[in-house]
Amino acid sequence: MQKQKYLESFDKNRRRIGILKDVDPSSVQRQRRINSDYELTFTVPMQSADYREKILMKGHVRDERGQYYVINGRSRVRGGKQLTAQIVCSHIMYTLKEFKIPYDLYVEERYGIPVSVLLQRITDVTGGLFQFRIEDDFGLRDVKDWGRGNCLEALNALVEQYGMEVEPDNHVIYLRKQIGQDKGHQYRLKKNIVNDQFKDESSNLVTRMYATMKDGRTWIGQPASILTADERARLEAVPGAIVGGVLQSNFLVSQYAGAWASQDIPFFDGEMSDQDIEEPKDLLEAARIELAKKEVPELEVQIDTADLHKLDGSNPPAGLGDIVYVYDPEMSLKNMKARVTELSEYPFALDQHAKATVANFVRPDWNDIIADLDQAKNIVNGMLSGGRIRADIFESFARQAVIDIKNSKTEISYPLEGGILAQDKTNPLNQVRLTAAGILISSDGGKTARAAVVGGRVVAEAVIGQFGNFVSMLIGSGEDVVQINTRGISAGASVFDAAAFRLNMRGDVVANSLTANYANIAYSNFTNGAITGSSINVGNGMFTVTSGGIMSATAARFSGEVESSTVRGSVIIGSTFKTAESGRRIEQAAGGLQAYDSGGTVRIRINTSTDSSIASLGFFGSGGGFAGELNSYQNGGLTIFSNDLFLGSNNTANPIRLQGAATMVGPATFNSTVNFLGSVSGLTLAITDIVGLQSEMNRIWNALNNKSDKGHSHSVTLPNHNHGSATLAPSGGGNFPTSAA
Numbered sequence: 001m002q003k004q005k006y007l008e009s010f011d012k013n014r015r016r017i018g019i020l021k022d023v024d025p026s027s028v029q030r031q032r033r034i035n036s037d038y039e040l041t042f043t044v045p046m047q048s049a050d051y052r053e054k055i056l057m058k059g060h061v062r063d064e065r066g067q068y069y070v071i072n073g074r075s076r077v078r079g080g081k082q083l084t085a086q087i088v089c090s091h092i093m094y095t096l097k098e099f100k101i102p103y104d105l106y107v108e109e110r111y112g113i114p115v116s117v118l119l120q121r122i123t124d125v126t127g128g129l130f131q132f133r134i135e136d137d138f139g140l141r142d143v144k145d146w147g148r149g150n151c152l153e154a155l156n157a158l159v160e161q162y163g164m165e166v167e168p169d170n171h172v173i174y175l176r177k178q179i180g181q182d183k184g185h186q187y188r189l190k191k192n193i194v195n196d197q198f199k200d201e202s203s204n205l206v207t208r209m210y211a212t213m214k215d216g217r218t219w220i221g222q223p224a225s226i227l228t229a230d231e232r233a234r235l236e237a238v239p240g241a242i243v244g245g246v247l248q249s250n251f252l253v254s255q256y257a258g259a260w261a262s263q264d265i266p267f268f269d270g271e272m273s274d275q276d277i278e279e280p281k282d283l284l285e286a287a288r289i290e291l292a293k294k295e296v297p298e299l300e301v302q303i304d305t306a307d308l309h310k311l312d313g314s315n316p317p318a319g320l321g322d323i324v325y326v327y328d329p330e331m332s333l334k335n336m337k338a339r340v341t342e343l344s345e346y347p348f349a350l351d352q353h354a355k356a357t358v359a360n361f362v363r364p365d366w367n368d369i370i371a372d373l374d375q376a377k378n379i380v381n382g383m384l385s386g387g388r389i390r391a392d393i394f395e396s397f398a399r400q401a402v403i404d405i406k407n408s409k410t411e412i413s414y415p416l417e418g419g420i421l422a423q424d425k426t427n428p429l430n431q432v433r434l435t436a437a438g439i440l441i442s443s444d445g446g447k448t449a450r451a452a453v454v455g456g457r458v459v460a461e462a463v464i465g466q467f468g469n470f471v472s473m474l475i476g477s478g479e480d481v482v483q484i485n486t487r488g489i490s491a492g493a494s495v496f497d498a499a500a501f502r503l504n505m506r507g508d509v510v511a512n513s514l515t516a517n518y519a520n521i522a523y524s525n526f527t528n529g530a531i532t533g534s535s536i537n538v539g540n541g542m543f544t545v546t547s548g549g550i551m552s553a554t555a556a557r558f559s560g561e562v563e564s565s566t567v568r569g570s571v572i573i574g575s576t577f578k579t580a581e582s583g584r585r586i587e588q589a590a591g592g593l594q595a596y597d598s599g600g601t602v603r604i605r606i607n608t609s610t611d612s613s614i615a616s617l618g619f620f621g622s623g624g625g626f627a628g629e630l631n632s633y634q635n636g637g638l639t640i641f642s643n644d645l646f647l648g649s650n651n652t653a654n655p656i657r658l659q660g661a662a663t664m665v666g667p668a669t670f671n672s673t674v675n676f677l678g679s680v681s682g683l684t685l686a687i688t689d690i691v692g693l694q695s696e697m698n699r700i701w702n703a704l705n706n707k708s709d710k711g712h713s714h715s716v717t718l719p720n721h722n723h724g725s726a727t728l729a730p731s732g733g734g735n736f737p738t739s740a741a
Contacts, residue, residue, distance in 0.1 A: 005348065017059075025348035032344075093170075096155060167179045183322065185316075205297055206294040208269050317354065318340050430443055431446050601624050715736065
């Protein structure tokens with residue numbers, strides 16, 4: 001099947017319009033992320049027929065994978081006389097947001113429901129347009145508050161609730177625990193890695209995971225037999241974690257805890273809490289999953305790949321979600337195993353190659369976070385009508401609050417000293433006390449406060465979560481302060497405009513110095529460095545880098561390594577040049593030029609130690625022994641020398657021509673026919689040197705021995721005869737001599 005070379009255009013009903021030949025192939029970019037973006041963008045001249053007739057809002061385009069994308073946006077740009085439009089399309093799967101879940105399908109709360117039941121509701125709402133293929137067992141889950149928005153929000157909620165990954169095929173959506181495969185695909189330096197960036201992050205590392213469920217309950221008091229043998233062995237090493245075969249702690253210890261522990265920090269603690277979990281065994285399983293995600297550092301590699309599959313179909317590319325192996329030892333990547341979490345592809349351009357993000361985690365998508373916040377905002381807005389609380393919604397919330405309090409494991413009391421005391425029934429030391437002076441949270445029966453709100457201040461060991469709207473925030477005193485106010489963020493002065501560091505509401509930053517491990521600057525203007533836009537200019541043209549990546553400098557010194565596919569120059573002077581670090585390679589150094597085989601043995605050499613050695617090309621066998629040389633020691637002559645020289649062609653029927661006066665010193669053996677087309681002189685041969693000549697000479701001599709000698713003569717006597725006629729009288733007889741030969 002011939003590969004599709006252009007995007008195809010379809011109308012809103014997916015009726016084919018034609019192919020988009022005016023679209024620049026290098027501008028067609030497809031962006032995909034696991035459980036996130038599925039977007040296609042491209043540019044097209046506005047004067048073209050493609051733009052005027054084939055690109056319709058809410059129409060469709062189809063890529064080489066057969067996937068449909070909905071045209072959602074067009075951005076027009078004027079560049080002089082050239083008018084260009086950038087087209088933004090999203091995968092057809094995202095049209096799920098156009099279908100609202102009806103109220104009668106809303107799930108307020110339901111226990112132990114399979115995901116197939118809720119997915120079928122989405123299929124029914126779309127009139128059967130979208131179908132779902134469940135390819136793994138996701139078990140049963142308790143579902144609350146599902147179906148309040150559209151079908152896309154409902155699908156996202158199920159993906160998060162059941163731990164699924166999505167792989168769309170137009171209107172058929174496949175749901176798996178993990179998309180992609182392990183096909184042994186390698187990203188390897190000098191094969192398909194053009195550039196790479198490697199980042200590892202241990203700030204979220206956890207080697208001891210605490211876990212709580214609804215009403216702050218844990219698995220404390222459960223038998224240790226609910227743990228695996230390895231989990232139990234690690235907990236038993238912690239004093240007091242297991243007593244008498246009963247769990248006395250609500251944490252799990254990572255298998256890598258010993259590797260990360262230090263004298264000061266034996267464990268890196270983390271906490272997970274899920275208010276939807278009510279059973280200890282479910283909490284234990286959730287804690288295992290969360291610990292597995294965080295017990296190793298987060299690794300992320302961004303790779304500019306070489307799309308070998310565009311030239312050779314036997315080299316298939318890695319797909320989204322695939323497990324791959326990255327090999328770049330100089331970047332501390334020694335066959336690192338991770339997943340492809342993001343792909344940016346150029347399917348129709350041979351000179352544009354894919355960019356892959358390979359990681360051992362899936363980065364949360366900002367759009368998903370915003371969608372969750374927006375959904376929460378809509379719930380709150382739904383409670384209000386004209387600035388007043390809607391009584392029916394409030395009563396529903398109040399009724400649910402009463403139910404939750406009745407089911408809660410917290411006891412409310414009113415102590416004699418005043419206020420309200422909330423005390424944990426399972427652990428009376430956990431208390432919350434509300435008085436006119438403030439709120440106190442304690443874990444030791446009220447002796448000390450873990451957190452408190454008192455005197456207009458919030459005091460806590462840590463504040464986790466999202467802050468609301470504040471007019472200002474100040475940390476420090478005097479001029480050594482950090483401020484957040486309506487002007488922005490400042491540090492180093494009490495007055496914003498005098499601060500050494502300032503970030504205003506427009507995003508402008510002023511700082512005395514800046515150290516960044518990583519920076520992505522879209523536009524720039526560095527005054528002292530004269531870096532403008534996407535180019536670099538230092539020393540008024542002494543050192544420049546264009547937007548096309550071309551660097552120019554009057555001179556350069558490199559102390560490290562220089563990598564390039566092509567190096568051009570009139571004179572290149574250096575101590576050593578290698579085509580590879582080891583194995584089969586060509587190496588040029590001060591001592592000469594050598595060619596090595598895969599075993600590291602020199603097979604060809606030009607030495608520079610003497611005038612004679614630099615005039616010779618030496619050849620060596622696989623064992624390193626001398627095989628021969630080609631030299632020009634003498635002025636005007638060229639010598640081929642070897643203790644065993646073979647001069648021939650790849651077939652005995654192919655000619656070998658020696659032009660000029662050839663001199664052979666020593667015995668010469670011809671194992672086949674020799675044709676002399678000219679004269680031969682100075683040749684000395686014995687009769688026995690010519691095959692068959694001796695036998696032929698013997699035959700001739702034997703024949704000659706039976707002949708008379710030259711000059712021989714004798715007499716012949718004849719009787720009388722009648723010459724054959726009976727009528728004649730016999731006559732003519734006598735003795736007659738013969739003539740000499």
